[in-house]
Amino acid sequence: MATERGTIESFGHVSRTAGTVFRYLLLAATLFGIVALTVLLIYVANDAIRPLTADPGWHLTFLLTLVLPTLAVGAYLFRTDPASFRFGGAIVGTLAVSTMFAGGVAMLFVDIVEPVTWFAYVLALCLALGGVVVIERLDRRLPFLVRFVAAGVIVLVSLLVVPGAVTSLPVYPSDGVLLTLSVGAPIALVVGRYVAAADGRRRRVAAVVATLVVVGLGAFVGPLVGVTPVPATVVLAVAVVPTGGYAIGRIRRNPERRAGLGLAAVILGGTVVGAVAVDALGFAGPQSWVDWGFLTSAHSGTAANAGLYPAIGGSILLMVTVAALSFPLGVGAAVYLEEYAPDNRLTRFIDVNISNLAGVPSVVYGLLGLGVFVTYLGQSTGTVLIGGATLALLILPIVIISAREALRSVPDSMRQASYGMGATRWQTIKNVVLPRAFPGILTGTILALGRAIGETAPLIMIGAPNVLFSLPTALSSKVSAMPLQVYAWASLFASEPFYQAAVPAGVVVLLIVLLSMNSIAIVLRNKYQSDQ
Amino acid sequence: MSTDDLTQDLTRRTENAPQELLTRSFFFLCAVLSIVTTLSIIVLLTTEAAKFFSVTAPLMGVEGPTASVVDFLTGTEWVINNEQFGVLPLVSATLAITIGSAVVSLPLGVATAIYLSEYATPRARSLLKPALEVLAGVPTVVYGFFAVVYITPALKTIIPNLGTFNMLSASIVVGIMIIPMVASISEDAMSAVPDSLRQAGYGMGATKFDVSVGIVVPASLSGIFSSFILALSRAIGETMAVTVAAGSQANLLNPLNPASYLEGALPMTAAMVNLLTGDITGGGIAYRSLFAIGLTLFVITLVMNIISDLVAQRYREEY
Numbered sequence: 001m002a003t004e005r006g007t008i009e010s011f012g013h014v015s016r017t018a019g020t021v022f023r024y025l026l027l028a029a030t031l032f033g034i035v036a037l038t039v040l041l042i043y044v045a046n047d048a049i050r051p052l053t054a055d056p057g058w059h060l061t062f063l064l065t066l067v068l069p070t071l072a073v074g075a076y077l078f079r080t081d082p083a084s085f086r087f088g089g090a091i092v093g094t095l096a097v098s099t100m101f102a103g104g105v106a107m108l109f110v111d112i113v114e115p116v117t118w119f120a121y122v123l124a125l126c127l128a129l130g131g132v133v134v135i136e137r138l139d140r141r142l143p144f145l146v147r148f149v150a151a152g153v154i155v156l157v158s159l160l161v162v163p164g165a166v167t168s169l170p171v172y173p174s175d176g177v178l179l180t181l182s183v184g185a186p187i188a189l190v191v192g193r194y195v196a197a198a199d200g201r202r203r204r205v206a207a208v209v210a211t212l213v214v215v216g217l218g219a220f221v222g223p224l225v226g227v228t229p230v231p232a233t234v235v236l237a238v239a240v241v242p243t244g245g246y247a248i249g250r251i252r253r254n255p256e257r258r259a260g261l262g263l264a265a266v267i268l269g270g271t272v273v274g275a276v277a278v279d280a281l282g283f284a285g286p287q288s289w290v291d292w293g294f295l296t297s298a299h300s301g302t303a304a305n306a307g308l309y310p311a312i313g314g315s316i317l318l319m320v321t322v323a324a325l326s327f328p329l330g331v332g333a334a335v336y337l338e339e340y341a342p343d344n345r346l347t348r349f350i351d352v353n354i355s356n357l358a359g360v361p362s363v364v365y366g367l368l369g370l371g372v373f374v375t376y377l378g379q380s381t382g383t384v385l386i387g388g389a390t391l392a393l394l395i396l397p398i399v400i401i402s403a404r405e406a407l408r409s410v411p412d413s414m415r416q417a418s419y420g421m422g423a424t425r426w427q428t429i430k431n432v433v434l435p436r437a438f439p440g441i442l443t444g445t446i447l448a449l450g451r452a453i454g455e456t457a458p459l460i461m462i463g464a465p466n467v468l469f470s471l472p473t474a475l476s477s478k479v480s481a482m483p484l485q486v487y488a489w490a491s492l493f494a495s496e497p498f499y500q501a502a503v504p505a506g507v508v509v510l511l512i513v514l515l516s517m518n519s520i521a522i523v524l525r526n527k528y529q530s531d532q
Numbered sequence: 533m534s535t536d537d538l539t540q541d542l543t544r545r546t547e548n549a550p551q552e553l554l555t556r557s558f559f560f561l562c563a564v565l566s567i568v569t570t571l572s573i574i575v576l577l578t579t580e581a582a583k584f585f586s587v588t589a590p591l592m593g594v595e596g597p598t599a600s601v602v603d604f605l606t607g608t609e610w611v612i613n614n615e616q617f618g619v620l621p622l623v624s625a626t627l628a629i630t631i632g633s634a635v636v637s638l639p640l641g642v643a644t645a646i647y648l649s650e651y652a653t654p655r656a657r658s659l660l661k662p663a664l665e666v667l668a669g670v671p672t673v674v675y676g677f678f679a680v681v682y683i684t685p686a687l688k689t690i691i692p693n694l695g696t697f698n699m700l701s702a703s704i705v706v707g708i709m710i711i712p713m714v715a716s717i718s719e720d721a722m723s724a725v726p727d728s729l730r731q732a733g734y735g736m737g738a739t740k741f742d743v744s745v746g747i748v749v750p751a752s753l754s755g756i757f758s759s760f761i762l763a764l765s766r767a768i769g770e771t772m773a774v775t776v777a778a779g780s781q782a783n784l785l786n787p788l789n790p791a792s793y794l795e796g797a798l799p800m801t802a803a804m805v806n807l808l809t810g811d812i813t814g815g816g817i818a819y820r821s822l823f824a825i826g827l828t829l830f831v832i833t834l835v836m837n838i839i840s841d842l843v844a845q846r847y848r849e850e851y
Contacts, residue, residue, distance in 0.1 A: 511670065
């Protein structure tokens with residue numbers, strides 16, 4: 001050894017090869033799953049949309065009107081002004097995703113809930129809330145219980161009497177007007193809040209009125225371009241107004257990002273121009289399986305005619321039910337565990353129990369739904385309500401765990417400051433902790449909802465029908481769901497035509513919905529993390 | 533107002549004010565709901581399974597056909613129509629899926645975790661982590677479809693005698709599905725290893741490779757193991773992918789023999805789904821066998837989750 005001789009000739013030599021090989025092996029392993037999934041997604045998209053069946057002229061037209069201009073403007077912006085580039089992308093993304101959800105909401109109003117019923121419930125809720133606010137303002141000296149009971153009575157009376165009274169009126173305004181008031185007004189209020197926060201209260205009124213006018217115009221402009229008033233109003237309220245509001249608000253705050261609008265304009269304009277040009281020149285588009293017929297028709301024995309409509313409606317209803325059940329319960333449990341729970345055995349037990357529940361297989365939850373709701377509580381099988389309740393139980397642990405994380409990220413100093421001002425625990429939670437943790441809670445809930453939307457096994461367990469020809473219209477009607485329909489096609493109707501047409505199309509629709517939900521959650525989380 | 537009143541007013545104990553009590557009890561009830569859920573799962577599965585076995589059925593006051601516990605646990609035939617309820621074929625298929633998916637997911641998951649925690653730049657991480665989340669977010673029924681329609685035909689070009697429904701492609705998709713789980717839990721454990729240990733390694737002249745393999749991985753071994761167990765318990769409970777891809781023919785196979793992956797089999801979860809997609813009559817023996825399998829499944833996954841928890845806690849290196 002060198003040291004024994006007392007001299008060290010050199011530090012020796014360390015080979016880099018092993019390290020480099022290892023590094024690239026790791027990278028390959030990391031990319032393996034992602035690449036495999038990407039390849040599969042490309043295959044399934046190709047099978048569902050069949051882009052190669054289009055005329056070469058169709059591709060050429062869109063290449064000229066959409067792809068090349070987008071690439072040119074995009075590349076220029078990306079090099080000179082990345083912030084504007086992202087802004088333009090965000091506008092297009094918001095518009096695409098919100099239009100998709102607007103489609104879902106429009107479906108609700110066209111086939112599931114009468115606009116007047118919805119309007120009646122919104123009105124009842126407003127009256128109830130108004131009553132509660134009046135009681136709260138009336139006299140703070142009234143004992144809490146008196147106020148609580150009075151508020152409860154008002155809410156109950158309003159919810160029980162008003163909807164019936166409104167729907168039994170002999171004449172009421174047209175659907176467009178009703179939806180403008182019941183869907184547009186809440187959105188207008190939200191827009192107003194943002195405007196008030198950014199520009200002061202004076203602009204608020206203008207913003208609210210502008211929003212209402214834009215939404216209200218839908219009922220009149222829609223029919224001119226061949227859209228009935230209900231979907232037109234909904235699309236304006238749910239997609240156009242939020243996107244426009246986002247774009248305008250951003251530009252007012254960062255005028256230097258105006259260039260991003262150019263990108264959005266090029267993409268949207270290119271799409272419209274391309275569509276018009278293709279139509280005029282008579283080029284046939286791809287014979288995609290995912291077309292209007294697929295989205296709006298029910299199951300059929302022949303693969304080419306089969307559609308996803310009842311399943312989409314079922315998934316929407318399930319999502320609403322699951323969200324309504326799991327959000328309050330999950331957040332409530334998280335608040336208890338983070339803010340109230342003493343460090344005792346019961347708390348630790350609940351803690352361990354929740355993490356174990358998160359690992360229980362989904363079929364077992366399905367059995368729970370079947371056994372408890374169907375066999376013991378005597379509900380009929382496969383309804384929206386028990387499907388939603390079962391899925392809500394399934395995602396509850398996930399919601400609780402992510403909500404706890406969000407609550408934990410609220411700094412303790414904020415709680416102490418609130419207590420220092422004399423706030424009680426509930427006031428602190430309501431005014432300080434929950435608002436601060438809300439984006440995190442929302443992210444976790446959206447991800448969990450995505451999980452619920454993709455679940456099939458629990459629905460099969462509770463006896464949801466494999467084939468459903470009409471939309472569920474009430475909580476007690478039978479429900480189908482997108483993944484369930486895909487499963488039915490892939491197993492019960494397993495045959496080449498279904499494997500090549502209906503299933504890929506169903507998979508593509510399901511994945512688009514899920515991926516956009518995931519991306520909303522991820523965008524929210526990134527924004528939230530960078531804000532902190 | 534006298535000063536006494538004022539003091540009293542200002543120092544009112546708010547802890548038990550009605551508003552506080554009300555909200556606190558609501559939150560408490562929400563938290564207790566999780567215990568209620570667990571209890572009802574356990575009670576439901578055990579009572580219904582008790583009605584299934586001939587030993588316990590009289591206690592539950594059930595008449596009609598039952599199955600003996602011994603036949604259930606050691607029987608090698610699962611034929612519902614003949615009322616042959618041997619769970620071994622189902623367990624062997626589940627075991628095969630678990631082993632097969634472990635072969636795919638464990639090495640890839642750990643490698644991903646090492647890459648993300650030790651090598652990746654922050655920018656690469658911010659791209660790779662959401663992409664991995666997408667991997668876990670794709671519905672399992674879609675994975676099943678991928679296995680049947682794309683992966684099996686592709687594998688058939690290499691292995692000609694592969695069945696249409698086979699364990700191989702089912703294991704591969706389940707493996708891909710649980711990579712993110714192994715990766716994210718292992719990565720959490722690796723990022724919890726303090727930097728001082730790494731710095732000490734570099735100070736001794738170790739290369740990045742030596743530090744990753746010789747210091748970070750051993751230091752986070754308990755986390756890695758608990759991620760393995762959790763991921764495998766997920767693979768055991770995985771339902772739709774195997775239902776679509778593994779076929780519906782129950783047969784007893786040897787999970788350690790690679791040749792048995794070429795044919796289809798019926799894992800426990802798929803057996804449950806198949807029972808229900810057929811016509812299910814509430815209260816029949818087939819209905820109760822569902823709960824017997826469910827109980828088996830629940831116990832296996834629960835035990836694995838608890839073991840994973842214990843491993844993570846007991847063998848965690850405290851720094």
